[in-house]
Amino acid sequence: MADLQLTDHVPREADDGVWLACIECGESFAPFDTVRYTCDDCDGLLEVRYADLPTWEDFEDEGRGVWRYHETLPFEEGVTLPEGDTQLHTAPRLRDDIGVANLRIKHEGMNPTGSFKDRGMTVGVRVAQEVGVDRLACASTGNTSAALAAYGARAGLETLVLLPAGKVAAGKIAQAALHDARILEVDGNFDQCLDIVQDLAARGEVYLLNSLNPFRLEGQKTIGLEIMEEHYADHGEYPDRIVLPVGNAGNTAALYKCFRELVKAGAITEDQVPKLTGVQAEGAAPMVEAIQEGNDETRRWDEVETIATAIRIGNPVNAPKALPGIRETGGTAVAVSDEQITAAQRDVARQGIGVEPASAASVAGLRKLRRQGEIDADESVVCLTTGHLLKDPDAAAEAGRKPEPVPNDTDAILEHIDDRSSVVETVRRQASKAADSPLIPLVAGGLGAAYLYRKLRSKK
Numbered sequence: 001m002a003d004l005q006l007t008d009h010v011p012r013e014a015d016d017g018v019w020l021a022c023i024e025c026g027e028s029f030a031p032f033d034t035v036r037y038t039c040d041d042c043d044g045l046l047e048v049r050y051a052d053l054p055t056w057e058d059f060e061d062e063g064r065g066v067w068r069y070h071e072t073l074p075f076e077e078g079v080t081l082p083e084g085d086t087q088l089h090t091a092p093r094l095r096d097d098i099g100v101a102n103l104r105i106k107h108e109g110m111n112p113t114g115s116f117k118d119r120g121m122t123v124g125v126r127v128a129q130e131v132g133v134d135r136l137a138c139a140s141t142g143n144t145s146a147a148l149a150a151y152g153a154r155a156g157l158e159t160l161v162l163l164p165a166g167k168v169a170a171g172k173i174a175q176a177a178l179h180d181a182r183i184l185e186v187d188g189n190f191d192q193c194l195d196i197v198q199d200l201a202a203r204g205e206v207y208l209l210n211s212l213n214p215f216r217l218e219g220q221k222t223i224g225l226e227i228m229e230e231h232y233a234d235h236g237e238y239p240d241r242i243v244l245p246v247g248n249a250g251n252t253a254a255l256y257k258c259f260r261e262l263v264k265a266g267a268i269t270e271d272q273v274p275k276l277t278g279v280q281a282e283g284a285a286p287m288v289e290a291i292q293e294g295n296d297e298t299r300r301w302d303e304v305e306t307i308a309t310a311i312r313i314g315n316p317v318n319a320p321k322a323l324p325g326i327r328e329t330g331g332t333a334v335a336v337s338d339e340q341i342t343a344a345q346r347d348v349a350r351q352g353i354g355v356e357p358a359s360a361a362s363v364a365g366l367r368k369l370r371r372q373g374e375i376d377a378d379e380s381v382v383c384l385t386t387g388h389l390l391k392d393p394d395a396a397a398e399a400g401r402k403p404e405p406v407p408n409d410t411d412a413i414l415e416h417i418d419d420r421s422s423v424v425e426t427v428r429r430q431a432s433k434a435a436d437s438p439l440i441p442l443v444a445g446g447l448g449a450a451y452l453y454r455k456l457r458s459k460k
Helices: 066-072 092-098 117-131 143-155 170-178 190-202 214-220 222-235 250-265 286-293 319-328 338-349 357-371 393-399 410-436 446-459
Strands: 018-022 046-050 088-090 102-107 135-139 158-164 182-186 241-245 275-281 333-336 380-385
Touching (some): 046 214, 066 222, 092 102, 092 357, 143 170, 170 182, 214 222, 222 380, 250 275, 275 319, 275 357, 286 333, 338 357, 338 393
Parallel strands (some): 102 380, 241 380
């Protein structure tokens, strides 16, 4: 079982108060003397540790974005575009519909390349410069490749990305291509791509920048710092719960590290730590399986499939850090169907917030857990949405309202608008009446409403 306790001990390997610690055996390593992703002794995951941890006062007058929090990071500044400072949206109609006291949506799709991955890359690529590498690489379901390509281009470094052939949204491939990354499409899934990248890194051919790299998570933990600061400023309290999509479990691990450091620094108390609640697609849910079965580790799913391509992952490498994060904060994990994800994507879009399918999993998970009674009505909840709608335009088009062909004539268009509006309103009224009637339960459902709509249209 991973040991994630933060202590006051500063090992001799520390460089300016920064070192790497193995979460399995406790061995310490210098942070930048050589390229290192896992423990030399036991191959356990590494975590970045600091001799001095800041409190909220240390962030005052420090600007905005990821590097506002440089006191919690290995450097004063990274390779930046810049990133962070994303919106914490209100969603009042969705809040009332789901039935929680407060709901905010942290939209990480507003980062420079359209996903939270930019936070990790601004730190990770800076570390690559520090250790003196010249070729970066990642395996990706799309967002990591887009971010690495952009930040690699910014730093003037060669970038190599491995993608599962035919499994990545076109918008994400286009980003990596335009930023001049070499794109290798592998006949396999994401986890097999990551196996190959790890092998290349072990041979010294590339610098790996998947979230196995502990410095990636340092940038991503600033999501938690922003949520906590802004939520407290707006509401006078910290959120009770953060609900987030889970793929490789990097954000879950990063947020838990953020909260552990805040508690250690005395910035918050243990009972102010939000409950971390992970959401996966039913077709790719090894973390949910481990949480529900009480397992200390995840079982690798060799076959995974979901419309939420960004979390189509069967072997989350950060599970040893993330499982304790969910359990120790009193959180949980839930799997949702692709249909629930698409419905949630529409719900969020009706609030004016455009997200890709994987992002909407957080809202779908919140709704499911609220219906099951596992989330209480008095909770203040933040849903993390990780990528922008335009990351997967095909999925957005499929989920959205379809175009309506009309004549090239103003009066005809007005007639079409009025005709359709009256029909829709009639459907709403009659479906509402049916919902109150014990005699016609079918009409209260989606199938009955759809049938009624078609009948009314045919009469027109």
